[in-house]
Amino acid sequence: MAADTRTGSLRELDERSREIFRRIVDTYLETGEASGSRNISRLLAAPLSPASVRNVMADLEREGLIYAPHTSAGRLPTDLGLRFFVDAMLEFGDLTSEERSTIETKVRIDGGGRSVETVLTEASQMLSGLSRGAGVVVTPKADMRLKHIEFVRIEPTRGLVVLVGENGTVENRLIDLPPGLPPSSLVEAANFLNARIRGRTLSEIRAEIERRAAEQREELDGLTARLVEAGLASWSSAAGDRPQTLIVRGRANLLDDVRAAEDLERIRALFEDLETNADLVQLLGLADAGDGVRIFIGSENKLFGLSGSSLVVSPYRDGDARVIGVVGVIGPTRLNYARVVPMVDYTARMVGRLLG
Structure with missing residues (x-):
């Protein structure tokens, strides 16, 4: 996963600061809304006054983990805050048996004459449906017969x-x-x-x-x-x-997160990025740098820096263990990382097994 060098010092946050920060992030990931000190004080396991919560929030803001959107009294996590949360605090879930079955069914060539490209297109569509984001697959360009x-x-x-x-x-x-x-x-x-x-x-x-x-x-x-x-x-x-082909499915899902005019502009910019996808193919190539899932959050990469989006990707390999493509999900920065990460990882492993 991509990481910011500043997150090392942030791991030293005390337990109270971590709990308040987690409440802010959880609320954002679930609703997209900012959290105020009064609401947080009612959610904490140990009693804490709104004034004390505000003091902790001020410390978190100085660390660059949260910020105040416009004139709101609440706080939202920054890209750095989300990175810290994903790297140091998030517990990734496991797929349900139904989700595993769905992925295995889609990533399979049966007797119906489906080509590899058809399977990968359906894998992209499947990731979109399961994640409510846009599913992406980068595949080597076939040497057509x-x-x-x-x-x-x-x-x-x-x-x-x-x-x-x-x-x-x-x-x-x-x-x-x-x-x-x-x-x-x-x-x-x-x-x-x-x-x-x-x-x-x-x-x-x-x-x-x-x-x-x-x-x-x-x-x-x-x-x-x-x-x-x-x-x-x-x-x-x-x-x-043109060594690679980009498959993107489920772009309309990204419109579900639109809440204001600036959100619509963000999605419009992202759609333009996807239409001129050379940079995206290059970005997805970064997944080749290591094994497993990589997460790019908001401004961590040049492609999505202006669109407030995150990208979760994992490479898949052929029978010789060579990286030959990438599968992933694009979504808002409030993507459900705990659910999407294992989903992308399992899909990449199934695609690799198919092409192995």
């Missing part, structure tokens, strides 16, 4: 490669055409590749053609051979540029 390739000239020296996958996926990639390339070469290059590609991935095709370079030189003229090479080079480059 091809059905058909076509070359289309769009300018004298620019062309388009149209790739059709066996699963119906269509991708277009721009390439440079050799000067003076006749139209017949576009057809010849497509016929040459279509005779070899069906059911194979791009990397498999490239490896075979490189092995059979001599045959290619005999079968194709110079310009057509250059066109085939340009197409292969563009495919390799595009695959390297």
